[in-house]
Amino acid sequence: DAGVTQSPTHLIKTRGQHVTLRCSPISGHKSVSWYQQVLGQGPQFIFQYYEKEERGRGNFPDRFSARQFPNYSSELNVNALLLGDSALYLCASSQQSGTHNEQFFGPGTRLTVL
């Protein structure tokens, strides 16, 4: 079975632009989470979606938004990009939401903001 897939692999944008990142979960998984990993740091939680509803939100500004589609894939949108948004964006899927549900990570999208 395919793992979590993300697209694109790499992306270069300039300040003020908008970006959309995409994620397809493992087949049968209904929950998708997004994390931002700045170089040299651990991942920081951005959002979790389960059954197309937002279940959790991290401490990120409103420029960040996400949604989940009926096929459980997800998009992360970032508006008005700042230099500080440069990071590896990781998507993770799990069968359900909840404490003991193991999250499986994709390879990430490397976003560079110039």
Place this chain on the structure above:
Amino acid sequence: GDSVTQMEGPVTLSEEAFLTINCTYTATGYPSLFWYVQYPGEGLQLLLKATKADDKGSNKGFEATYRKETTSFHLEKGSVQVSDSAVYFCALTNQAGTALIFGKGTTLSVSS
């Protein structure tokens, strides 16, 4: 709030040496605890997990025991290999179960 503290790296070892990477946590409730590994240029892979106190997670020779009394989840391996060189992250689930909270990561470098 919930948090994870890992020992600072980098950790540099010779092949077949014993490895310990310390991890302590602060959390409300009873979180699940995880160790993830990240190889260069890749995403995160789950290494092992423990869901309740005194559970021992193990995989590929790595072990960690959920110690509620010391709020710790230290990672150990008896004999490291060059292929174990990577960044290791300790993590816990938040109380709502909606997010993983990660430590800053510890870089392990193993030489032959």
